[in-house]
Amino acid sequence: xxxxxxxxxxxxxxxxxxxxxxxxxxxxxxxxxxxxxxxxxxxxxxxxxxxxxxxxxxxxxxxxxxxxxxxxxxxxxxxxxxxxxxxxxxxxxxxxxxxxxxxxxxxxxxxxxxxxxxxxxxxxxxxxxxxxxxxxxxxxxxxxxxxxxxxxxxxxxxxxxxxxxxxxxxxxxxxxxxxxxxxxxxxxxxxxxxxxxxxxxxxxxxxxxxxxxxxxxxxxxxxxxxxxxxxxxxxxxxxxxxxxxxxxxxxxxxxxxxxxxxxxxxxxxxxxxxxxxxxxxxxxxxxxxxxxxxxxxxxxxxxxxxxxxxxxxxxxxxxxxxxxxxxxxxxxxxxxxxxxxxxxxxxxxxx
Numbered sequence: 001x002x003x004x005x006x007x008x009x010x011x012x013x014x015x016x017x018x019x020x021x022x023x024x025x026x027x028x029x030x031x032x033x034x035x036x037x038x039x040x041x042x043x044x045x046x047x048x049x050x051x052x053x054x055x056x057x058x059x060x061x062x063x064x065x066x067x068x069x070x071x072x073x074x075x076x077x078x079x080x081x082x083x084x085x086x087x088x089x090x091x092x093x094x095x096x097x098x099x100x101x102x103x104x105x106x107x108x109x110x111x112x113x114x115x116x117x118x119x120x121x122x123x124x125x126x127x128x129x130x131x132x133x134x135x136x137x138x139x140x141x142x143x144x145x146x147x148x149x150x151x152x153x154x155x156x157x158x159x160x161x162x163x164x165x166x167x168x169x170x171x172x173x174x175x176x177x178x179x180x181x182x183x184x185x186x187x188x189x190x191x192x193x194x195x196x197x198x199x200x201x202x203x204x205x206x207x208x209x210x211x212x213x214x215x216x217x218x219x220x221x222x223x224x225x226x227x228x229x230x231x232x233x234x235x236x237x238x239x240x241x242x243x244x245x246x247x248x249x250x251x252x253x254x255x256x257x258x259x260x261x262x263x264x265x266x267x268x269x270x271x272x273x274x275x276x277x278x279x280x281x282x283x284x285x286x287x288x289x290x291x292x293x294x295x296x297x298x299x300x301x302x303x304x305x306x307x308x309x310x311x312x313x314x315x316x317x318x319x320x321x322x323x324x325x326x327x328x329x330x331x332x333x334x335x336x337x338x339x340x341x342x343x344x345x346x347x348x349x350x351x
Contacts, residue, residue, distance in 0.1 A: 015311045082095045111317075126306065131148060
């Protein structure tokens with residue numbers, strides 16, 4: 001089956017066409033992504049109104065390019081999928097409304113996709129993986145350890161009680177006056193620094209519940225930076241390296257606890273997966289290599305291009321749902337908040 005997927009939940013405008021073969025294999029026919037980084041750089045973060053306006057201006061052209069690269073027309077599609085949340089509501093509305101219009105005009109089913117579900121299912125797009133498996137979802141807005149039990153069945157084992165990992169990276173980058181976006185800049189600076197210079201805390205280390213807390217670590221970085229200001233390039237590199245080392249150690253510890261909880265509830269997972277934009281971080285990927293080896297688990301890490309927001313993972317999640325007969329009405333709502341595992345039309349908030 002062929003599915004067009006639209007992604008507009010934050011600051012990437014993306015459309016993609018994905019084929020799901022009868023044996024369950026995935027194939028990306030096109031995946032066009034337009035980043036808005038330059039539009040938000042002067043503000044040091046994503047401005048929702050600017051993001052929504054940029055989606056409106058770009059999405060039609062991005063869809064046309066994705067269809068042209070896939071060499072198909074709308075009549076060839078089996079469905080149209082869009083990220084219906086969670087995300088910045090203005091952008092979510094743009095993508096979902098566009099998908100509804102295309103589905104209505106082409107007479108195709110609509111599939112409203114949870115953006116987090118798309119990340120959770122993304123490894124099945126690039127490799128054979130059965131259920132259940134354990135997912136570490138790390139992005140700018142989300143940090144979760146999730147048991148992925150089926151296409152539409154998820155159990156959150158752990159989450160962050162304050163900042164997400166990606167958010168902490170970006171905020172540390174901003175407080176150290178690194179260019180936007182801060183996360184990749186912190187990783188680059190960390191590669192040149194001494195990770196043992198600053199003894200930053202490892203929040204939640206050793207606790208049985210596999211939850212995260214990063215606000216205290218972020219504060220510790222700020223206090224250390226203020227204590228030695230003005231900062232040299234070496235200072236910045238050492239701060240970044242010490243911060244990243246603390247985050248990696250926390251992730252390793254929390255994931256060990258998460259896997260222990262997974263095993264007690266569901267047995268041994270079929271694999272360990274990392275997804276989300278921070279999944280492109282090489283130090284975090286290396287940590288997952290170690291955890292997978294310790295637990296004799298297969299490790300699946302989608303390529304960096306599929307870890308960040310993109311239409312291909314939305315199209316794939318749509319194809320997975322469509323294969324099970326799951327489609328949505330044209331009156332389905334956009335959602336700024338939409339926890340994994342809950343139906344789109346049930347009002348709920350994050351606990």
